[in-house]
Amino acid sequence: MTTALITGSTAGIGAAFARRLAAQGHNLVLVARDTKRLGEQATELHDRHGIEAEVLTADLSTEEGIKAVEERLADRRHPVDLLVNNAGFGNKGRYLEVSMADELTMLKVHIEAVLRLTSAATESMRSRGRGGVINVASVAAFVPRGTYGASKAWVVQFTQGAAKDLAGSGVRLMALCPGFVRTEFHQRAGMGTDNIPNWMWLDADKLVAAALADLARGKTVSIPDPRYKALMGVVKLTPRGLLGGVSSRTGRKYGPQ
Secondary structure (H helix, E strand, O other), X not given: OOEXXXXXXXXXXXXXXXXXXXXXXXXXXXXXXOHHXXXXXXXXXXXXXXXXXXXXXXXXXXXXXHHHHHHHHOXXXXXXXXEEEOOXXXXXXXXXXXXXXXXXXXXXXXXXXXXXXXXXXXXXXXXXXXXXXXXXXXXXXXXXXXXXHHHHHHHHHHHHHHHHHOOOOOEEEEEEOOOEEOOOHHHHHOOOOOOXXXXXXXXXXXXXXXXXXXXXXXXXXXXXXXXXXXXXXHHHHOOHHHHHHHHHHHHHHHOOO
């Protein structure tokens, strides 16, 4: 049985990955900040699917949290075959309305943690000649819209570059770029969602199924929904100057309230 490590596993996309992978028979290492929720999740998945679910409490906005997960990924006696870097969050407010401390915390989680955990995982995977990494980004990576989008753009570029460098090693890397997903993400950030049209919402379980299929196909970037693929196609054809204005207006209409 293979083992998958999922950060931010207790809610949203992370929880959907945990459900899907457990149902497929993978053992899990569940990583999040809330020990109680982790324990409940591990027990439920073990009882339902008969897999082993290890719990690792870690806050990836701290040095101690990142280091703890790095060490688990580097443990070659209990190797991790799939890493899902899912942990992340959003800040409410425009640039200069968000404190510098909160901006730097976002970069710690979205960039530093992703870099360090991906590196720890792929070093071990490369030595075994197999493994996979899914770094959860966002379609926000493709439009000029604040620190969140900028950090996710880094995730996409980093993942694509690392995938190219590791080509032929047996290790696959993919950036997953969803749109709006019904999770705790917006609630935690204090963002209103009533103004977001129903057609823009994605189902986390269907998203994860599509993402895993794309990883198996060898894709390095996954936009797992035809609606968002079409939107991103339009984005690619839109001049950057015009796109910035459209992105700003759309952010005010559909963004944090």
